[in-house]
Amino acid sequence: MNSLRLIRRHAVAFGRFAGLGSVLTLAASAALVLLSQWIPWAVANALTTVVSTVVATELHARVSFRHGRPGLAGHLKSAATMTLGWLVTSAAVGALAALRPDAGLVLQQTVYLSATALVGIGRYAVLRLAVFAEGTPRSGTGSDIRLRAAYDAAA
Template sequence: MIAAFVRFVVCGGGVGLASSGVLVLLHDRMPLAVANALVTVVSTLIATELHGRVSFRSERGGWGVHLQSGLTVLVSYAFTTGALLGLYAVQSAPSVLTEQAVYLSASALAGIGRFAVLRLVVFAERPVPAGAALSRAAVVIAA
């Protein structure tokens, strides 16, 4: 579990840092909530593939996995956007460093929650039903 968490942090952290830089670039071009939504969608697709293949070494894939992972991101999106809007409520013109510290801190907390859900639900190993295991064994023996 610790190795999976380290891989999750490296993959998610890399995508998160790249996302943070993109958010800075988009912030002046569009409303913050729209920029964060765009960054979140694209980074989620990339991170879900990385987490499935690298973090959890799972063979599960497809749109169902992306949908389940996307639901965890909706919570993360609300959390990061809420943190940034909270910052702007307290400080009308925070520095980029302060803004990024809040964004990355909120992203890290949301990431811990995502790790738990992805590991325990989305990429969890599914037990093989007894009948299916016997059928597979019969096919192997027959071959």
Template structure:
């Protein structure tokens, strides 16, 4: 009796990674929002926001390393690079809001949120690309600038090679 194989669900590739990026990042964003509400009652808002931003960036980087890009545990260098991308995104969204206020001194909340969310979306796409290509890049070589293949990916490749 011949064995039939059921195709595995498509969970690899850039589109699947982008969906995982949105889910992980969005989940951390929602968690951060709640944490900010809790912390801001006990500390000045600027300090509370700084603490929540740092902690959420560390958490998101770890989740992106492990789940979004399946590159394993995030290293210190990954956290530093990811923090830099988060800072650039913050500057980009802040610049978009400042530009809006320069062009339209009294924008309504709908316009302001539209600009903010559009800038956040563009910044998020840019951040995804940078994290995928520069921070959590995977490959079989360990040359400068590349990340070694994780043990799970290597075992999967070996299993496929043996089965072929």
């Protein structure tokens, strides 16, 4: 029974992570399209990655993993995962540009979003196992911990 409870807990956390990540990725994708009209694509990708990483780290720590505020260390570790993600998405879109210079916006976004999905799966594993692992210290007030305990008891 404990195994089923553990599987359910991780499945629910992954569902929250994927839902939040999808919404944030689509918003970042829209921002990327807009920004890339005025500045080089790689710069626009870097800007949207930085902003979306800060927002995502806060939301994933609090909502996906029920960990509380991530603190500076959590943000830095999360940023490291997104640096790799930025390299992967940039390489994917760069390879598309080299192979198909005439690729339209839909194909560019398909490649970008596909690469981002793969990065997201790896990011979940790293954040779940290393950054916001169960049993790691949480930052926050006593009331945050009491709210978490009340939530866990009700679940």
